Amino acid sequence: GSSSKSSSKSSSSASSSAAGSASSSGAASTNTAACGSKAGAPATGSPINIGTIDTHQPGTDFTDGPNMITAYFNCVNANGGVHGHPLKLFVQLDQTQPSQVAAAAKQLIQSDHVVAIDGVFDLLECTIDQSFWKQLGIYEMDAGIAPECWSTPNSAPVNMGPRYSSDGAVQYALNSVHASKIVFVQSNVPGTGYIAGGPAALAKAAHVPITELTENVPITDASSVAVNLVDAAGANGSVVLNFTPPEALVILQAVQKLGLEDRVKSWGCSTPCDTDFLAKALGPKWNHKLFVNAEAVDADDHNGPEIQLYKAILAKYGSSVAGGIGSFSQFGFLLAKFLVQALDTVKGPYTMKSVNAAIVGIKGYHSEQLCDPWTYGKLALHIPNNSDYTVTPDNGKMITAQGCTQISAADPQIAQYRSVAKAHGVNLG
Amino acid sequence: MIEVSELTVRFGGVTSLDGMSVRFEAGTCGLIGPNGAGKTTFFNVLSGFVRPAEGHVRAFDEDLLSMAHFRRARWGLRRTFQTEQAIESLSVYDNVALVHEHSKLGRANRRGEVLDAIEFVGLRDVAYVKVGTLGVGSRRLVEVARAVVGKPRLVLLDEPAAGLPDAETAHLGELIRRIPEHSEALTILVDHDMSLVSSCCPVTAVLDFGKMIASGPTADVLRNEQVVRAYLGAEEFQ
Amino acid sequence: MSTAELQSATPLATPPSAPRRVERADLVRTMVIAVLLVFVLIGLPQMLSVYYIDSMTQVAIYSVVALGLGVLVGRVGLISLGQAAVLAIGAWVAARLLFATSLPYEVVLLASGVITMVLGTLVGLPALRMRGLYLALITLMLAGAITVALASLNFPNGGHGFSGYNGTFVHIPSLRRPGIATTDPAYFRYSVIVAALMFLLVLAHVRTRPGRAWAAIRQSEPAALAAGINTTLYKLWAFALASFITGVAGGVLAGAVRYLYSIDFQTQDSITLLAVVLMGGAYSIWGAIVAGLLLQLLPAILNNAGVSPDWLIILFGIGVLQVLTTAPRGIVDQLPRDISRLGRRLGGLTRRSAASHGEAP
Amino acid sequence: MSGALVLRDLVVSRGGRDVVRNVSVEIAPGEVTALLGPNGAGKSSMVLAVGGVLPLKGGSVMLGERELARRRPEHIRRAGVAIVPEGRRLLPGLTVEDNLRVATYALSNQDAAAGRARALELFPELDKRLGTQARALSGGEQQMVVLAQALVSAPRFVIIDELSLGLAPVVVQRLIPTIRTVAESGVGVLLIEQFASVALGLANRAYVMEGGRVQYSGSAQELQDNPDLLHSAYLLRGLGDGGSAGPTDRVPAGG
Amino acid sequence: MHALLVMALSLPSWQDEQPFLVTGLALGGVYALSGVGMIVLYRTTGVLNLSFGAAGAFGALIAWQLINHSGMNQWLAYLVCILFAGVVTLAYGMVFGRRLAGRDAVVKTTATLGLTLILLGAMDLLWTSNGGASRAITLPTDSHGFMIGQVQVTTTDVIALAVGIAITIITTAFLRFSKLGTAMRAMANDREITATLGVPVRRVEAAAWFGCGVVAGIAGILLADLVALDATTLTFLVISSLAAALIARLSSIWITFAAAIVVGVVDATLTPITSLTNYRDMTPFVLAAAALLVLNRKRVLSLARQEF
Numbered sequence A: 001g002s003s004s005k006s007s008s009k010s011s012s013s014a015s016s017s018a019a020g021s022a023s024s025s026g027a028a029s030t031n032t033a034a035c036g037s038k039a040g041a042p043a044t045g046s047p048i049n050i051g052t053i054d055t056h057q058p059g060t061d062f063t064d065g066p067n068m069i070t071a072y073f074n075c076v077n078a079n080g081g082v083h084g085h086p087l088k089l090f091v092q093l094d095q096t097q098p099s100q101v102a103a104a105a106k107q108l109i110q111s112d113h114v115v116a117i118d119g120v121f122d123l124l125e126c127t128i129d130q131s132f133w134k135q136l137g138i139y140e141m142d143a144g145i146a147p148e149c150w151s152t153p154n155s156a157p158v159n160m161g162p163r164y165s166s167d168g169a170v171q172y173a174l175n176s177v178h179a180s181k182i183v184f185v186q187s188n189v190p191g192t193g194y195i196a197g198g199p200a201a202l203a204k205a206a207h208v209p210i211t212e213l214t215e216n217v218p219i220t221d222a223s224s225v226a227v228n229l230v231d232a233a234g235a236n237g238s239v240v241l242n243f244t245p246p247e248a249l250v251i252l253q254a255v256q257k258l259g260l261e262d263r264v265k266s267w268g269c270s271t272p273c274d275t276d277f278l279a280k281a282l283g284p285k286w287n288h289k290l291f292v293n294a295e296a297v298d299a300d301d302h303n304g305p306e307i308q309l310y311k312a313i314l315a316k317y318g319s320s321v322a323g324g325i326g327s328f329s330q331f332g333f334l335l336a337k338f339l340v341q342a343l344d345t346v347k348g349p350y351t352m353k354s355v356n357a358a359i360v361g362i363k364g365y366h367s368e369q370l371c372d373p374w375t376y377g378k379l380a381l382h383i384p385n386n387s388d389y390t391v392t393p394d395n396g397k398m399i400t401a402q403g404c405t406q407i408s409a410a411d412p413q414i415a416q417y418r419s420v421a422k423a424h425g426v427n428l429g
Numbered sequence B: 001m002i003e004v005s006e007l008t009v010r011f012g013g014v015t016s017l018d019g020m021s022v023r024f025e026a027g028t029c030g031l032i033g034p035n036g037a038g039k040t041t042f043f044n045v046l047s048g049f050v051r052p053a054e055g056h057v058r059a060f061d062e063d064l065l066s067m068a069h070f071r072r073a074r075w076g077l078r079r080t081f082q083t084e085q086a087i088e089s090l091s092v093y094d095n096v097a098l099v100h101e102h103s104k105l106g107r108a109n110r111r112g113e114v115l116d117a118i119e120f121v122g123l124r125d126v127a128y129v130k131v132g133t134l135g136v137g138s139r140r141l142v143e144v145a146r147a148v149v150g151k152p153r154l155v156l157l158d159e160p161a162a163g164l165p166d167a168e169t170a171h172l173g174e175l176i177r178r179i180p181e182h183s184e185a186l187t188i189l190v191d192h193d194m195s196l197v198s199s200c201c202p203v204t205a206v207l208d209f210g211k212m213i214a215s216g217p218t219a220d221v222l223r224n225e226q227v228v229r230a231y232l233g234a235e236e237f238q
Numbered sequence C: 001m002s003t004a005e006l007q008s009a010t011p012l013a014t015p016p017s018a019p020r021r022v023e024r025a026d027l028v029r030t031m032v033i034a035v036l037l038v039f040v041l042i043g044l045p046q047m048l049s050v051y052y053i054d055s056m057t058q059v060a061i062y063s064v065v066a067l068g069l070g071v072l073v074g075r076v077g078l079i080s081l082g083q084a085a086v087l088a089i090g091a092w093v094a095a096r097l098l099f100a101t102s103l104p105y106e107v108v109l110l111a112s113g114v115i116t117m118v119l120g121t122l123v124g125l126p127a128l129r130m131r132g133l134y135l136a137l138i139t140l141m142l143a144g145a146i147t148v149a150l151a152s153l154n155f156p157n158g159g160h161g162f163s164g165y166n167g168t169f170v171h172i173p174s175l176r177r178p179g180i181a182t183t184d185p186a187y188f189r190y191s192v193i194v195a196a197l198m199f200l201l202v203l204a205h206v207r208t209r210p211g212r213a214w215a216a217i218r219q220s221e222p223a224a225l226a227a228g229i230n231t232t233l234y235k236l237w238a239f240a241l242a243s244f245i246t247g248v249a250g251g252v253l254a255g256a257v258r259y260l261y262s263i264d265f266q267t268q269d270s271i272t273l274l275a276v277v278l279m280g281g282a283y284s285i286w287g288a289i290v291a292g293l294l295l296q297l298l299p300a301i302l303n304n305a306g307v308s309p310d311w312l313i314i315l316f317g318i319g320v321l322q323v324l325t326t327a328p329r330g331i332v333d334q335l336p337r338d339i340s341r342l343g344r345r346l347g348g349l350t351r352r353s354a355a356s357h358g359e360a361p
Numbered sequence D: 001m002s003g004a005l006v007l008r009d010l011v012v013s014r015g016g017r018d019v020v021r022n023v024s025v026e027i028a029p030g031e032v033t034a035l036l037g038p039n040g041a042g043k044s045s046m047v048l049a050v051g052g053v054l055p056l057k058g059g060s061v062m063l064g065e066r067e068l069a070r071r072r073p074e075h076i077r078r079a080g081v082a083i084v085p086e087g088r089r090l091l092p093g094l095t096v097e098d099n100l101r102v103a104t105y106a107l108s109n110q111d112a113a114a115g116r117a118r119a120l121e122l123f124p125e126l127d128k129r130l131g132t133q134a135r136a137l138s139g140g141e142q143q144m145v146v147l148a149q150a151l152v153s154a155p156r157f158v159i160i161d162e163l164s165l166g167l168a169p170v171v172v173q174r175l176i177p178t179i180r181t182v183a184e185s186g187v188g189v190l191l192i193e194q195f196a197s198v199a200l201g202l203a204n205r206a207y208v209m210e211g212g213r214v215q216y217s218g219s220a221q222e223l224q225d226n227p228d229l230l231h232s233a234y235l236l237r238g239l240g241d242g243g244s245a246g247p248t249d250r251v252p253a254g255g
Numbered sequence E: 001m002h003a004l005l006v007m008a009l010s011l012p013s014w015q016d017e018q019p020f021l022v023t024g025l026a027l028g029g030v031y032a033l034s035g036v037g038m039i040v041l042y043r044t045t046g047v048l049n050l051s052f053g054a055a056g057a058f059g060a061l062i063a064w065q066l067i068n069h070s071g072m073n074q075w076l077a078y079l080v081c082i083l084f085a086g087v088v089t090l091a092y093g094m095v096f097g098r099r100l101a102g103r104d105a106v107v108k109t110t111a112t113l114g115l116t117l118i119l120l121g122a123m124d125l126l127w128t129s130n131g132g133a134s135r136a137i138t139l140p141t142d143s144h145g146f147m148i149g150q151v152q153v154t155t156t157d158v159i160a161l162a163v164g165i166a167i168t169i170i171t172t173a174f175l176r177f178s179k180l181g182t183a184m185r186a187m188a189n190d191r192e193i194t195a196t197l198g199v200p201v202r203r204v205e206a207a208a209w210f211g212c213g214v215v216a217g218i219a220g221i222l223l224a225d226l227v228a229l230d231a232t233t234l235t236f237l238v239i240s241s242l243a244a245a246l247i248a249r250l251s252s253i254w255i256t257f258a259a260a261i262v263v264g265v266v267d268a269t270l271t272p273i274t275s276l277t278n279y280r281d282m283t284p285f286v287l288a289a290a291a292l293l294v295l296n297r298k299r300v301l302s303l304a305r306q307e308f
């Protein structure tokens, strides 16, 4: 059995910050009040424990996600909680070691007694813990990378993930740029091999030749890579990158340095390239030359009530969100919002069973940040975010190049999801 | 008995041994010569660290040079080094046992024979002490013990008394004189201390510029004019 | 090392009866170790949460890896900066066999040990010509090359062909564990037993002929040769032994983590491995366990306390510098001295208090 | 040149143990001073401490008015005190030529060339070895290099630990008049030597050290005439206890 | 045989290889810069400074911080970077380098791994790649350049190669013609003895450490521009230079230069060969391993005591 050792790790100090916010008043608190049911009333009931597992290692830090969830929870707790119950997030960090990820899951369940898993931003977690969650009847909500995040019954992500985002970028090159050839390049980090399957299927369906390349990361000779990509694509081809922002930037800058932007018809990139930083770092030559698949709206450009709430929470509770506004905290916000919305539907005690029943029952939750409403459902696989849009740099900013578009069902995984979702009664746009 | 014929060693442009020929019969023999004459090089050839360009060495009717270097110890060749090489992290006992267990001798009597060698050099009291904690004199004795343990056939001592004061040199000399009776080995002693050499070695050979310039009964050799000129210097020894 | 060792040596006044005493001390030590082992096997899993059981499993595994490196570094004087790559080979082989066959787990462990031994010795073969800095650097180079190769080749994930890797899987199957040790506490015990066997294997080497031969080689190769030691053989032997136990550790690791990724075997890991081995004490068997604890338990504790893993790296860096400048024989050498001083003081206290109790009428 | 090199009350600790205890030695310019003693007496430790290589725990090293104790080795060398540590410590990876060049680092190019020429005059054996790496030299040749390094660099005081170590008798004989000439030119020489006869033959004054203390000091002649004196100093410590391993904590009588 | 044939057939043409040659030469130039910097220190102190890359990376990140968050003039920021790397390396040398001076080369080298780990940890702590944020240093010279035939060559490429050549010439001349050069080599052999011979060892070694650090800083900025501004990447990029230094047996500066260029060029020109492209990062390892094995054919027995 497990010891009764109390863990003093990075759980949200919900009560203290809730008390703090109660005394402070003003514009911010009225803005953030929308996150809870009773504005300004701190939650005092027994806490509802939520767990998450996130990658945090030298070079890869995904903690902005859970930190944003904690910020959201603090906001909720200061404004009535969930039926008076405060939310408490237990965060387990890992260094991409499988054993650690497995141990973290057990720690959350056995020592921290969490009732749900929400907000997993991790490189491996979906793969490793799937069978454990299934065994316990837990339905996790995450923003993942590992294939199991989308291909298993007990996981549903808010993000689109590298494969379907790459699909989107390739789809744009095929349908909108009309490239006569696709060069799809990504890192050869293990476990990412499955991604190329989507772009390959799309290109095949369009009868366009596709070359799939992998590069060792970190990239140490970006110029060589750049030249190689341009040579491979040819003047009427498109190059589509699927890398993390630093790697993508390194390649695109090398392209720029060597003056190769115009040697191909267009450049494409999966979601990670969707940052203003990249737009700024690249010159105006890239305007309408680079097309980036965007999974969620650009928070800087939008100002609906949800985005306003997001920014207000970030300002008031999000001091630990190091990156500020960005896709990690946006997804963190969404994961928290959907969970709270689901918890609100629970009648009676918050047990693992009742809470997970509510989570798996999520259907058609709307968000300003996503193209389609979000649904969980007892499905064999979950790709609830499968429709998005495309952005392009425009003098230092990313602007929309194409509005919401469904990812092509030429990718067999998407086709399979659509058929099971349809059977489940999910309305897909 | 060891017979060396036409042994030549070259290092790049340097000829350290130049057609050296000599015969050591039995007992303790001295090998002297000026600095850089090739004495250590000769020992290195015998132990296999240096491959000669030409020449043969027959020891007890076996071709020594065709043997792999580590096999020579098994065969019965032992040596000490000009820069002492006792193994610091092991005890005196283990230092000696190490040599014993890599020789052809059986393990049945190992402990006895090892302790016997340690007793022989007079280190019984510190037999289980780590060599690293011992002083220079004792370390040299450890090397001697390693050289005489078991049944060596050929013992090579390279300046064992260098840096030892008179009293300890005397003790060492006594040990060297008793090696033949202790283990019946042919012993070759290199040293620049003529009193040690003449007290230990009935016969002595002299090497100069890689060539033998004299050999025979020690007293005669030390009076040899050529030896006096090349090695001993004018006034010494009468 | 020579100066350091001399400095740490107090002027001895060892009584001639030392060997007898040593034997008694040996007996006591064996008993203590046995009790400790029984506690670790039976008591520990009851006391720890699953989180720590898993990290203790890792400690057992990495102790064996550290032990292998310790044999090379501490015993023979061969610095290897490529042991993480050797571990990766062991894990790769085990994973391949686990997916491809239904052999008993123990057979897989043995096989991965033996195959890693062959490969490790092959690596050692050319490396035998060099020592010191060059050997350290060539192993670093080889480790780097193996890392790059593994990144391209990937770890087996149940696919077919030589590499056993299928990149298109949207479902990655996990590696199996031995039938008798499917749960985490059971697998922990299993790992400890395997580790204990590896320690015994090394002990059997270190205490006997090869151990003495290695000590001779470490100090001076010519002296070793002159003592009749086949230095090539014994150096290869050390490489073989270290690779074997590291290979077995790789096999245990495969079952412990159940999913293997090449990101878990970076060139940098070989460096941290050397760092902790030096910190623990490369000269001692206990040093290996300390190294294992430093490498696996400490991160788990810090992680649980919410301390950034970057601090751990900094800590290891400071540790290496501290150990190399002030305590070349590692923590295990310093700690016992401090502890025995403490023990003596405590012993004095209890004896005194016992005496006063006895005097009381 | 005036003023002696005065070592006063030197204390040197090694491995947590005082191996040199309150040793006072005076090295007069223009003279040879001998320092004798059994293994482990602390002679070499004292030399290293004077040279700034080992830390001095106590005492002073006065060169005229200048305090040299606890200065760095290169300062001490530049002040004119050259040491030859025991054990043929040369620069093994450098050629003989470069070994000599480093030794004349502080001299002008002209003086350096002269020094090199003098070294080869002193040890003609080295002439053919100039391009050889020092580690490949024979033991005696290495000893010649370290002696040359000290002698060619125009020191005011030389301290030589084990002058004749590994040298052929003929070389030692050649060295004796050289040392004498060096001393006569005004240099103060401290000789540590296992062949007592060699050292005492050269020296004016002599010291005998045992167990880290000076047990005798007086004229070299007196020691030479009364070998018993020397032996009584040596034998205070009993023979055959395994060199320097024996406990030296007992405070010997006298001193 | 068959595989060889296939490879030969898929070899890219000279025309295709040209751009790769340019990038290879630029990278090779920086590798040479680093390699020579490391060798000079090694020949002086016997330390193979494995923290070379980390010090440069740290400096480059500081420069980035100053430029992007403090609005400092970029040239000033690069100067700060170079000084930082110099000072960190110097400080290490003065504190630890000196205390370890008498130890075996492998111990001294291992100790620099300690510094590497500290710098690496600190960099990750201070500049986490949070949310995948990326940083870059773009030298103004990136946007200048010229064409050779079809190939774009930037001024940065030219500078990289030129700096590599310059340092090679300067250090060779320095070590050959100054007596300081001999003194430096003497120190690597035995610092104590060199000091007793009257060489001002502290000054000489301080100069060597600082010089090494400065070179690390320069290399850091150039590599941050040419490769990427990423702590781990830059820290371990030192392995390529290390390979070059090893091929030169840690002694010849010219061979280091040549080997560095070869490593850079081979690595780059393998890119378009599809069957090898993913393995091209093994170039430094393979070249160094092969060179060491060939060069070390002759067995040397040394009586020197080894540490560990």
Ligand SMILES: Nc1ncnc2c1ncn2[C@@H]1O[C@H](COP(=O)(O)OP(=O)(O)OP(=O)(O)O)[C@@H](O)[C@H]1O
Residues within 6 Å of the ligand: B011, B012, B014, B015, B016, B033, B034, B035, B036, B037, B038, B039, B040, B041, B042, B082, D129, D132, D136, D137, D138, D139, D140, D141, D166
């Ligand atoms: N590896 C080598 N490379 C070049 N020259 C060498 C090498 N080994 C020895 N020599 C040279 O060979 C000659 C003989 O050396 P050796 O060590 O045999 O002399 P020795 O008779 O033992 O002299 P000593 O009495 O001084 O020890 C010396 O001149 C030495 O410089």
Ligand SMILES: Nc1ncnc2c1ncn2[C@@H]1O[C@H](COP(=O)(O)OP(=O)(O)OP(=O)(O)O)[C@@H](O)[C@H]1O
Residues within 6 Å of the ligand: B134, B135, B136, B137, B163, C003, C006, C007, D014, D015, D019, D037, D038, D039, D040, D041, D042, D043, D044, D045, D046, D086, D244, D245
């Ligand atoms: N590195 C060391 N660490 C600890 N103790 C040492 C060390 N070197 C020498 N000693 C001890 O210091 C004492 C004095 O040694 P030192 O070498 O100075 O004597 P010595 O008079 O020069 O003897 P020798 O005639 O053997 O050269 C000895 O007891 C020796 O054991």
Ligand SMILES: [Mg+2]
Residues within 6 Å of the ligand: B039, B040, B041, B082, D138, D139, D140
């Ligand atoms: Mg010799």
Ligand SMILES: [Mg+2]
Residues within 6 Å of the ligand: D043, D044, D045, D086, D161
């Ligand atoms: Mg001495």
